[in-house]
Amino acid sequence: MVLHLPVPLDAILDRTVVLGYGRTGFRLRHRSWSPLPPDALRGRTAAVTGANSGIGKAIAAGLTGLGAAVTLLVRDESRGAAAAAQIAAVTAGVTPEVERCDVSDLADIRRFATGFVQRTERLDVLVHNAGVLPAARGESPQGHEICLATHVLGPLLLTEQLAPAMTRAASGRVILVSSGGMYTQTVPDGDFEYRTGEYHGATAYARTKRMQVALTPILSDRYAAEGISVHCMHPGWVDTPGVATSLPRFRALTRPLLRTPAQGADTAVWLAATDVASGRFWHDRRARPEHYLRRTAESAAAAERVWQYCAAAAGISAA
Template sequence: MHDRLDTLLDRTVLLGYSRPGLLLRRASWGPLAPDALQGRTALITGANSGIGKAMAAGMAALGAEVTLVVRDTERGVAAAAEITAHTPGATVRVARCDISDLADVRRFAHEMLDHTDRVDILVHNAGVLPRTRTESPQGHEICLATHVLGPILATDLLAPALQRSGAGRVILVSSGGMYSQPLPVRDIEYRTGDYHGATAYARTKRIQVALTPVLAERYAAQHISVHSMHPGWVDTPGIEAALPRFRRLTRPLLRTPAEGADTALWLAATEVPSGKFWHDRHPRPEHYLRRTRVSEADRERVWRYCTAAAGITPS
């Protein structure tokens, strides 16, 4: 596809994020090799349904050994059984972790390091969109804990295993909704003003994207690349529960979970520059609105807050 058309689709949002935009773009894509992830190991959070489950199924089909990292192991086991039924011979395991609970993240990471020699792919997909402001066991706003603090802590703790891969990859599943929000430098925990779950979600997805180049630089010497991406508008159980009106209005245009998972699979299987934000296999700008632009000092301020909250050193 010509870059100008691709950019036009992206700026229209409705076409770029919906299924028609994907169908137009993928006409020019080549298929991934059927064994593109053969012998690789992948950990995927929030993988018992929706996009996460589709990512797990896709990576298993490409030859990866996949671990579904979930809060509800019963649902995780059911998801693993569905994936192996579809891809006989696939290796799909289930591990329990509440990514919003920093203590549970530490337990999970230490157990993983005890039993796993290396991790090739780490996908931070787990997400929440709460109706009211709630906090994690450590007292952090739940979207921040789930989308930012837990993932950066898990990445830091699992870095030795990612380094042993020789080409470890970390993928943060963000959202195009982050374009509507500036970096919440002065209210990272969303303690002031009227709380809206969709705003909290978008704010923390903005933080994910803002910190992607910081994380990429942090782990570059260990040959670990870090990428963020957004899947477009996808018909998932989470969207049905959290945004029922949006789903009713847009359902004919929504992507399937497998279509939403495509860019993450491509990032897992393809050598691309670290530190960028991707959608439909193409790097995207961090900002479209002038009011969302931030200084490097503000990015650093948010990074230092989040590392302190997660209990890791900032540099």
Template sequence: MIRTLDALLDRTIVPGYTRAGYHLRKICWTREDPAEDALRGRTALVTGAGSGIGAATAARLAALGASTVLAVRDLGRGERARREILDAVPGAEVHLVRCDVAEPDSIDACAGALGDDFGTLDILVHNAGVLPGERAENSRGHELTLATHVLGPLRLTARLVPLLAGSGDARVVFVASGGMYAQPLPVGDPEYRRGEYRGATAYARSKRIQVAMTPLLDQRLADQRISVQSMHPGWVRTPGLISALPRFGNAIRPALRTAEQGADTTVWLTATTPAPISGHFWHDRRIRREHYLPYTRYPEEELLSLWHYCLGAAGVRAA
């Protein structure tokens, strides 16, 4: 009965991605919650942690005992988030580092600073996101959503491999989006140079790439005991969603999940023991299908072609 309800929620989308879906599934989770000190002695880095799901994720990781690093583009916003976490979790160890994940130089500086300050890194959450109104590029000429959601995380992960490998049980999580279900893999135009540019479409396309590349990155890092997952948080009320998609956000405002609810699966993936099976796409603590529409499927050679393009564009050596 429970599995049937879960499958129905997943396929019907609207109720499954809302707070109602979260609460219905949560009934089954009591014994799955991580222990109160599950992350004691571990170090976590969360990108885009200045607000929304990123801030909620960082707060929960800190509450579970992790030494938590907020990687943010805006240090002022990051400092406010850090203080809010310290107020909510007295005695927490919370650090701040600047990182614009769309910019390679900023990524390299961030990784260098982390290498100076920490011996190991146990958790890396790729949460930072953008949804531009018009097509924009980073300093290297790459479309902004691709740079932020795909190229930057690939580069940051690669630069942090020495720290992650020292963990023995490092966990990398990509915060994707259910919006990717409507988009095929943009093999022929990853930089979105053709056609009318739509920010929501660019966002969803780059999230499709994240999910498609999760098992490839997991295989690449498996020998160093670094696991890679992707997940989607459902429809969450965040400042980014309300500002980027005001009509959508306002239309379903009462049904939107809180940032804490959106962060739940990410936290669970990083804190539960034993570690979940890696290389998969998750929602509400369960592995989910990557395709529901036939036109989003792709042959393996197309995925590998895009994978190698993205590695090169990110400045990461192919294995």
């Protein structure tokens, strides 16, 4: 049985942002949660992008600790090997596999996925965690704005490429790690590549995270017939190397409030091990509203335009 804080109290925590997204919200909510069975993912397989450090490494460790055979998908294999060794040190010597896959590079995704699907019997869980928050506008090898490439186009293509392996699982599931920052943005109406106006990395980050949330129901419908569910979540405010590098001022101001990577990873691990409705947005083991500000709400037509553009840019059929 899943227990929660009373809805009004939980909603108040969420609306305060500082309390709900920080460690206070996690600690208060955590008291009412039932622990996951220690073998909840025994016999299952999982892949996690951006698993070298921070939330991604914590997700991989959480999945491994529940019995899953985990593959770390990373750009830097030496850092991936170090992360795998660190995970093994806290999970009874179970060492994740490490595979190179740059999720901002569509060609590298195809290279990796082709071999992985051929040699892998099944994939139960795919976690899209890799993220970037650039100081200046940059582009992927295919010429796409780097946040769009990393947070949206890469996950779309990787999901499509790995779908055959996920279909072979009893109930494959895809988990997108978004951000609470997406609440400040709406999906762009055109200029998906952020080519006009003054570029701000934090805005590019937040609006591509908004695009992840807008696309989740579309992806849920797309893969439902294959038995694959699609979920999106945000981890709250987490103290990670990425935050220290990209948002040093924010970290300095909020450090006493920030969650540990394991706390930020909790809902992603829980989604991997728990049967819940597909196509929804989650935080701290509870489905959350996708919008708190009226101005950020996109129409179905706007979400469809995002889908059509991104599917074409990723090289997959939007049908």
